[in-house]
Amino acid sequence: MVKQNGTSTTDFILLGLFPEFQYTSLLVYLILLAYLVALTGNAILLLLICVDAHLHTPMYFLLSQLSLIDLFYISSSVPNMVFNHVSGKHSISLIGCGVQMFFCLALGGAECLLLTLMSYDRVVAVCDPLRYTVIMNPKVCWLMAVAPWTGGAANSLIQTIYTMHFPVCGLREINHFFCEMPAILKLSCEDTSEYEMVVFMVSIIFILIPFSLIMASYIRIFLTVLRMNSPEGRNKALATCSSHLTVVSLYLGTGIVVYMTPGSSHTPALDQGLSVFYIVLTPMLNPLIYSLRNKEVLGSLRKVLKKNLILK
Template sequence: METNQSVTSDFTLMGLFNHSGPHLALFSLVAATFTMGLLGNAILIFLIHTDARLHTPMYFLLSQLSLLDVGFLLVTIPKMAADFLEEEGTISFGGCAAQMFFLMLIGVSEGVLLSLMSYDRYIAVCHPLHYPVLMRRQVCLLMVGTSWLSGVLVASIQTSITLHFPYCASRTVDHFFCELPALLKLSCADTSAYELALSISGVLILVLPLSLIATSYSHVLGAVLHMHSAEARHKAFTTCSSHITVVGLFYGAAVFMYMVPGTYHTPQQDNVVSLFYSLITPMLNPLIYSLRNREVQMALVRILFRTGFRSKR
């Protein structure tokens, strides 16, 4: 066992692409998607911060979702792009630990936040008269604090346990960033007990928020079907369907990675799923959720109009 352990603390990331023609085109597509995701989320955060009409609980929670999505993009894609351009994939032990910690923090926080946002929609649709009280500023801050604290707690525990395992001489991670399942495959020690505990905790971390989401939207659906106004029904359905779409994209990838045992999916499938939730979903979220929303569009028009008016003066 001692002789199999690595004498260096660095890891090597396999990356997604080699330098062949088709892979260069795919890399360009990833770079464009990254730019779109970063720009879309940054615009959304800016609009919500600057436009007083968007200073509502729903948009405050959406700004936090965009902040987490920016985190997903920045933690994974720049390192992958740098490795591709420099044609090397080494990452230090500390860098690997930081990447794994922040990814876990952001992922858990976003999962909890999405479930709490479903509660916001439940209150808005089912108890609109009580909405200002039930979703007052203190409650919103408590929701956001709970999501971030959950992420920090889970990330601290999982990262510290994972990095305490001894790692074998071949420290090549068959992935494009340091993710917990990929790292466990390199350990010289028997990690089966920890993987079982990880699956159980993964079920709790994923199933509890999903249960809240399912409960909230079952009540919302019932309330929407009983609405007499077609316009109110359409507005409620549009807002809630956007949220359900985002939840489906995020949780679908998370369930595959952390609830399906590693023996049932290949490293290639892991790469695709990880790329999906670290790049595709953060790029789609502002488009699905907010930038097609009329209130957000009007806020963008007002900002552009004010900017144009100032430049003319």
């Protein structure tokens, strides 16, 4: 195989984050900082859920799955982006690009499905509390944990294989900081409009339907909360659900713009900005939103810190 300047002719070139921006280095290091915050926050949340028996409930079990997905999700692109920027090496192999795309699509799809199942958990907890432990039994919880991973991986495998089969003409430069599917499709010398329609239909299943189900769940929760006589119970239910609703709005809102609007209407800068939002900022904000607005998580953190300080 012919090589040019140490780069295979089948390699792609990742142009990086906002390549025409004057202060790209500052943005990269800010994203690196966000990555470290996301790793720390999600790791702490996972640790608290594991060690504190009070958090061994279906809600926190699903939350631990969200943290796990976020850890892998943000790690699928940010470390490679930072390495490329620091080293000046922007090439990525065909296989490497496909692997990166697979993990990004799989984890993104898994998060969409998991957020939907988490809203169902909240509906049962608020609207049918007496049967909560019966409905959300361990078997159901494990099924709710496995289904998003399985569904996301199956969809991603098909999408990745089909996207990567399109021939690329001319420069193999991806105007992005990672191998995102819409950016790859723009390089194809074939008409991809029919496949983009398939992507739109899949997005309805993984983004629009989950978003609609989540909104319907919260309408039902809101109506139930309004009928509660106890102000304390009403406030607790709203606080728990508002955290989940905030995460949903941040994540699915940007996903709708990226995958459910015509690619021709997107500028590279818009796509990159939205990608930073749902791949970097959402995994960073998730543990902060759930911990800062949740008394049980904060109480568990204080208990663990106090215990460790006493032992020392």
